[in-house]
Amino acid sequence: SQKIEQNSEALNIQEGKTATLTCNYTNYSPAYLQWYRQDPGRGPVFLLLIRENEKEKRKERLKVTFDTTLKQSLFHITASQPADSATYLCALDTGANNLFFGTGTRLTVIP
Amino acid sequence: SQTIHQWPATLVQPVGSPLSLECTVEGTSNPNLYWYRQAAGRGLQLLFYSVGIGQISSEVPQNLSASRPQDRQFILSSKKLLLSDSGFYLCAWRGVSGNTIYFGEGSWLTVV
Numbered sequence: 001s002q003k004i005e006q007n008s009e010a011l012n013i014q015e016g017k018t019a020t021l022t023c024n025y026t027n028y029s030p031a032y033l034q035w036y037r038q039d040p041g042r043g044p045v046f047l048l049l050i051r052e053n054e055k056e057k058r059k060e061r062l063k064v065t066f067d068t069t070l071k072q073s074l075f076h077i078t079a080s081q082p083a084d085s086a087t088y089l090c091a092l093d094t095g096a097n098n099l100f101f102g103t104g105t106r107l108t109v110i111p
Numbered sequence: 112s113q114t115i116h117q118w119p120a121t122l123v124q125p126v127g128s129p130l131s132l133e134c135t136v137e138g139t140s141n142p143n144l145y146w147y148r149q150a151a152g153r154g155l156q157l158l159f160y161s162v163g164i165g166q167i168s169s170e171v172p173q174n175l176s177a178s179r180p181q182d183r184q185f186i187l188s189s190k191k192l193l194l195s196d197s198g199f200y201l202c203a204w205r206g207v208s209g210n211t212i213y214f215g216e217g218s219w220l221t222v223v
Contacts, residue, residue, distance in 0.1 A: 004154075032210055043201050043214030044155070089155065091212075098170070099145075099205075099212050103154035 003027065004092055004102040012108045013080055021075040021105045023090030029068045030092040035075050038087045038104065047088075048075075080109045113138035117202045117215030124222055130175075130189040132218050134202030137183065142204040144185040145212065146177055149199040161185060197222045 007022035023033070032051055036044035050057045050066045050073065057064045063076040077084050087104040094100075117134045124130060136142055146158040157170045159177035167177050174193055178186045185202055202215040 034210070034212075041199075041217070041219075043203070043217050046211045046213070049210055093210060098157060098160060100157065101147075101155035 004090065004100055006088075006090060006102040006105045008105055009103070010106045010108070012110060015080060015082060015109050015111050017080055019077040019080050019084070019107055019109070021088050021090075021107070023073040023075065023102055025071050025092055028094070029071065030094055032093040033064075033066055033073045034091045034093060034099070035062075035064055035073075036089045036091060036101075038089060040087075044089055044101075049093075077107075082109045082111050085109050113204075113213065115202060115204055115213055115215045117218055119218060120216065121219045122221070124192050124220065126194055126222055127191045130187070130192050130196070130220070132187040132200055132202075132220075134185045134187075134215055135183055136185075136204045139183070139204070139206060141182060141207055143207065144179060145203040145205070146185065146187045147201040147203060147214075149201065149217075151198070155201065159187070192222045194222050196220065 003026040005024045013019050032049050034049045035047045037047055038044040048057055048059055048064045050064045061078045065074045085108050087106045089101050089104045091099045091101045114137045144161045147155045148158055149155050159167055159169055161167050161179045164179055175189050200218045203212045205212045
């Protein structure tokens with residue numbers, strides 16, 4: 001079965017720095033890879049999707065890369081702000097009906 | 112626009128009691144529907160998904176069941192709850208031609 005690992009359970013960074021989160025997966029490559037944000041006690045909210053034939057995708061201060069050779073996606077938040085503090089989940093979409101989530105990285109941006 | 116409603120938001124149930132969590136989606140037709148569970152400090156575990164009325168796929172064999180009596184209604188049930196059923200349950204939907212999954216606000220279940 002597909003296994004998804006997010007590099008660290010928690011990440012603390014200083015405000016204004018770039019946060020980099022890692023998502024690694026095993027087995028077959030997904031058709032899409034998605035990133036979600038989850039605040040405590042809330043449902044996840046979609047942020048970005050990147051397709052297997054795309055190397056990079058950007059949205060405002062967010063950037064996602066996708067390396068199918070390394071089986072890895074990197075999620076960057078530039079000029080981080082305390083409001084960016086949340087848990088970030090990567091999810092693999094096989095193009096079928098399922099979306100498999102990693103365990104998440106809890107990001108804390110320190111003022 | 113599409114919305115997803117999930118209830119109840121919080122419940123505390125004794126071991127051995129039944130469970131019913133309900134989810135409805137508005138503003139779309141024939142969505143794929145999902146039930147996920149998130150235990151404390153754990154990732155999202157896919158429990159069930161449905162591509163149509165009466166069509167349920169189970170990802171993890173367990174004490175729970177799901178039903179889809181109407182196109183935009185998805186119900187998670189149990190006849191007898193276990194302590195290990197405690198967790199944060201999330202309903203979600205995805206359009207047939209879409210990729211993004213949209214989540215409800217979740218239901219906190221504590222089995223005591």
